[in-house]
Amino acid sequence: MTAPATTVTASPQPGFLRLRSVSLRFALVYGTLFVCSAILFLSFIWWGTEGLLEHRVERAITTDSRTLYNIWAESGPAGLTLVIDDRLEQDVDDNTLYLLINKDQKWVAGNLSEWPRQVTSDHHWFTLPVQRAYTQDMAKVRAYLLPDGYRLLIGRDISGRTLLRKMLTDMLLWACIMITLLAVGGGWLVRRLFRHVIHTISRTTLAITHGDMSRRMPVQGTDDELDEIAITINEMLDRISRLMDGVRQVSNAIAHDLRTPITRARAQLEDAALHATNETELRAAMEQAASNLDNVTSICEALLRIAQIESGARRSAFVLFDLIPALQDVCELYEAVAEEHGLIFVRQLPEHLPFFGDRAMFQQAVANLLDNAVKFSPSNGAVTLSAKVLPAARRSDGSRGALLRLCVADVGIGMNEADMARASERFFRAEQARNTPGSGLGLSLVQAIVQLHEGQLHLSSNNPGLITCIEIPLPEANALLLADSMPNNH
Amino acid sequence: MRILLVEDDQTVRSFIAKGLSESGHLVEQAESGRDGLSLATSENFDIIILDRMLPGGVDGIHILETLRRQGNVTPVLLLSALAEVDEKVAGLKAGGDDYVTKPFSFSELQARLEALVRRNRNEAQPQTRLTVGDLEIDLLSRGVKRAGQKIDLQPREFRLLEFLIRHAGQVVTRTMLLEGVWDYHFDPQTNVIDVHVSRLRQKIDKPFGRPLVHTIRNAGYMLQE
Known part of the structure; x- marks a missing residue:
C-alpha cells in the first residue's frame, strides 16, 4: 500500500520505505525529538554529577585549611607538622595531599617531596599532575600563606573522579545507543499508527473517487x-x-x-x-x-x-453608489411598460440609499423582478417597488448591521408554497406560468446576483399576487462617507 | 463603402460578404489573421470587420493593436463569440469601436456598421440643431418642434429621439437603443423598447399624420422622412 497524502498520483506503489512519505517524516521527527531530549537530559545528569564532585573536593580542602590554620595558631609549625603526619597516617584512601614548607622553600612536612612549579600564587585553585612515590595522579590543590613565610599546600587526589567520569561517559554512550534503538522502534510504531489512520481515510476517498459516492468515513463516536x-x-x-x-x-x-x-x-x-x-x-x-x-x-x-x-469573479467590480437614481432608472424603463399593460406602478423609495455592489448587475436583478411582476399581472392591477433600510438587527450570520430590503409586489397570478420554494431553480416555471413567454432563468439570475451581494431572496404571497423581496446587508462605515460626498439632488 | 472582412468561418464570411455586397458595398475578404493584417496595413478601408479569434497565431486583438500603434484610425467592428462584459471591455480597450457577439442577425451588424461610419464622419462638426423633415430638435435648449409646433418630451424620450435623429436614415436595433439611450448591457425579456418607441410616436407622429419613425421588421426602427 502507499503512504498517502503527499503523493500527487494515487498509483499504488509497493515501496515500504519511501522518502516522500508523511508517515516516515512523522517517525523521523518523533525519533529525532526523542534522541535530542534524551541527550539533553543525560548531559544534564553528566554535568550535574561532575559539578557535585568538584564542589565536594573544594569543600573538603577549604574545611581542611581552616582546621590547620587553627592548629597553626595554637601550636605553631611543630604542632602543624604533627597533625599533618597524623592525618596522612590515618588516610586509608591515600588521596589527601599536604605539603608544608618554610621560608627557605625547604620541606617541613607532608607527602609531597617538593613544591609544584605550577602553583605560583596563593589562594587559587589548581588542577595538576603530581608525582608521588611511584605514581603520577591528577590532583586539585590550593596553597595557603602562613605567618613567618611558611606555606601550606592542601590537595586531593582526583584520579578517582577521572575514573568515575570515564564510567559515566561509557554509561551515557550505552544509554545513547539504547535511546536510538528505542527512537527507531518508537518511530516505526508512530509511522504504523499514522499510516493506519491515513489509510482509513484514503481507502474511503479512493472508493469515492472510483464513483461510489455513497461511502462515508467511519465515525467511532470517541469525539477525538x-x-x-x-x-x-x-x-x-x-x-x-x-x-x-x-x-x-x-x-x-x-x-x-x-x-x-x-x-x-x-x-x-x-x-x-x-x-x-x-x-x-x-x-x-x-x-x-x-x-x-x-x-x-x-x-x-x-x-x-x-x-x-x-463564480464570484465579478465582486471586483463592486463600488459604492447611491441606489436610488439607479432604481429610478429601471423604474422609468418599466413604468411605460406597466402603463401599456394598464397597470398602476407605485414607487416607495427613500431619497438616498448608499449601497455597495455592482450597479449594472443590481439594475438587471430589479429589471428581472419588475419584468416578472408586469408579465404576470392582470390589467388594472398594481405593481409596487419599495426599498427601505431596516435598522441594525441581528443578521443570520450573527453580525449586526443595517439591511436593505427591496420588494416588488404584484397582484397577479401568484404562486403556491411549493412553487415558491423552487422558484429560483434554473428553468423552473410554475404550472400557471407555462403559457407566458420566458425561459425560467429570470429568478435564477436574480438569486445569483443577490447571493453575490451576500443577500437573500424571499418570496411570499400578496393575496392575490406575489411579493419578491431582496435583503442585502448594507455597508456601515462607508455609508457615512458616501452620504458626505453625495450630491443633495439627483 | 470599402469594407475589409477578416473572418475564418467560411459560412459566416460569405453570409456577411453577400449581404454587404447586396447593399452596395465593396467587400475585401481575408480568412486568416496574417492576410487580414497585411491587407489592413497596405490598403485603405472605410471600415474593418474583425473576428476576434482567428487561426494562425495572429488574432483579432493583435491586428487591432498593430493598426492602432501605426496610427491607423479606421473604425473597427469586432465580431466575437466571447459575449461576457469583460471580453467586450477588453475588445474596446484594444481600440475597437464596436463589438457584436455571435450569433448575430445581419440587420444588427449592418445597423452598427452604418452607425460607426456615420459617427466617424459626424465627429468633425459638433451640431446643436438636428432636423429630419419638418422635425427639429435643439440640443442646447432641449426643445423639440415639428411643423413649427412645440412638443413636450420627457428627458428620456428626448434622448431616445436624439439617438434616432443622429442615426436618421439608418436602421437602429433594439439592442443599440438599450445600450445607447439607457446604457443597459443586458437583454430585458419583455418588449420595453417597443413600448418606449410607441410612446414617442404618440407625441411626435400621431398628431401630424405622416409618420417619421418606421418599424423595420426583424431589425428595429428607423427615423426617416
Whole structure:
C-alpha cells in the first residue's frame, strides 16, 4: 500500500520505505525529538554529577585549611607538622595531599617531596599532575600563606573522579545507543499508527473517487481528532453530492430546454422545405426558425451569465453608489411598460440609499423582478417597488448591521408554497406560468446576483399576487462617507 | 463603402460578404489573421470587420493593436463569440469601436456598421440643431418642434429621439437603443423598447399624420422622412 497524502498520483506503489512519505517524516521527527531530549537530559545528569564532585573536593580542602590554620595558631609549625603526619597516617584512601614548607622553600612536612612549579600564587585553585612515590595522579590543590613565610599546600587526589567520569561517559554512550534503538522502534510504531489512520481515510476517498459516492468515513463516536476529520470529510461529501445532484438537474434541464426551441426551429425548417408552396411561406418559416434559434442563444447567454456571477469573479467590480437614481432608472424603463399593460406602478423609495455592489448587475436583478411582476399581472392591477433600510438587527450570520430590503409586489397570478420554494431553480416555471413567454432563468439570475451581494431572496404571497423581496446587508462605515460626498439632488 | 472582412468561418464570411455586397458595398475578404493584417496595413478601408479569434497565431486583438500603434484610425467592428462584459471591455480597450457577439442577425451588424461610419464622419462638426423633415430638435435648449409646433418630451424620450435623429436614415436595433439611450448591457425579456418607441410616436407622429419613425421588421426602427 502507499503512504498517502503527499503523493500527487494515487498509483499504488509497493515501496515500504519511501522518502516522500508523511508517515516516515512523522517517525523521523518523533525519533529525532526523542534522541535530542534524551541527550539533553543525560548531559544534564553528566554535568550535574561532575559539578557535585568538584564542589565536594573544594569543600573538603577549604574545611581542611581552616582546621590547620587553627592548629597553626595554637601550636605553631611543630604542632602543624604533627597533625599533618597524623592525618596522612590515618588516610586509608591515600588521596589527601599536604605539603608544608618554610621560608627557605625547604620541606617541613607532608607527602609531597617538593613544591609544584605550577602553583605560583596563593589562594587559587589548581588542577595538576603530581608525582608521588611511584605514581603520577591528577590532583586539585590550593596553597595557603602562613605567618613567618611558611606555606601550606592542601590537595586531593582526583584520579578517582577521572575514573568515575570515564564510567559515566561509557554509561551515557550505552544509554545513547539504547535511546536510538528505542527512537527507531518508537518511530516505526508512530509511522504504523499514522499510516493506519491515513489509510482509513484514503481507502474511503479512493472508493469515492472510483464513483461510489455513497461511502462515508467511519465515525467511532470517541469525539477525538480522527472523528472530527471523519465528520468534516463526510460533510464535504454530503455537500459534493448535493452539488452534483444540482448539476445533474441543471444539465437535464438544459438538455430539455435547449432541445425545445431547437426542435421547433428544425420542425419549422423541415416543414417549410417539404410543404411551402411559395416564397412568402418559406420566408415566414425561416424567420420563425431564426427567432427560435435566437431563443437558444439567449438561454445560453443567461446560463453563462449566471455561472459567471455564481463564480464570484465579478465582486471586483463592486463600488459604492447611491441606489436610488439607479432604481429610478429601471423604474422609468418599466413604468411605460406597466402603463401599456394598464397597470398602476407605485414607487416607495427613500431619497438616498448608499449601497455597495455592482450597479449594472443590481439594475438587471430589479429589471428581472419588475419584468416578472408586469408579465404576470392582470390589467388594472398594481405593481409596487419599495426599498427601505431596516435598522441594525441581528443578521443570520450573527453580525449586526443595517439591511436593505427591496420588494416588488404584484397582484397577479401568484404562486403556491411549493412553487415558491423552487422558484429560483434554473428553468423552473410554475404550472400557471407555462403559457407566458420566458425561459425560467429570470429568478435564477436574480438569486445569483443577490447571493453575490451576500443577500437573500424571499418570496411570499400578496393575496392575490406575489411579493419578491431582496435583503442585502448594507455597508456601515462607508455609508457615512458616501452620504458626505453625495450630491443633495439627483 | 470599402469594407475589409477578416473572418475564418467560411459560412459566416460569405453570409456577411453577400449581404454587404447586396447593399452596395465593396467587400475585401481575408480568412486568416496574417492576410487580414497585411491587407489592413497596405490598403485603405472605410471600415474593418474583425473576428476576434482567428487561426494562425495572429488574432483579432493583435491586428487591432498593430493598426492602432501605426496610427491607423479606421473604425473597427469586432465580431466575437466571447459575449461576457469583460471580453467586450477588453475588445474596446484594444481600440475597437464596436463589438457584436455571435450569433448575430445581419440587420444588427449592418445597423452598427452604418452607425460607426456615420459617427466617424459626424465627429468633425459638433451640431446643436438636428432636423429630419419638418422635425427639429435643439440640443442646447432641449426643445423639440415639428411643423413649427412645440412638443413636450420627457428627458428620456428626448434622448431616445436624439439617438434616432443622429442615426436618421439608418436602421437602429433594439439592442443599440438599450445600450445607447439607457446604457443597459443586458437583454430585458419583455418588449420595453417597443413600448418606449410607441410612446414617442404618440407625441411626435400621431398628431401630424405622416409618420417619421418606421418599424423595420426583424431589425428595429428607423427615423426617416
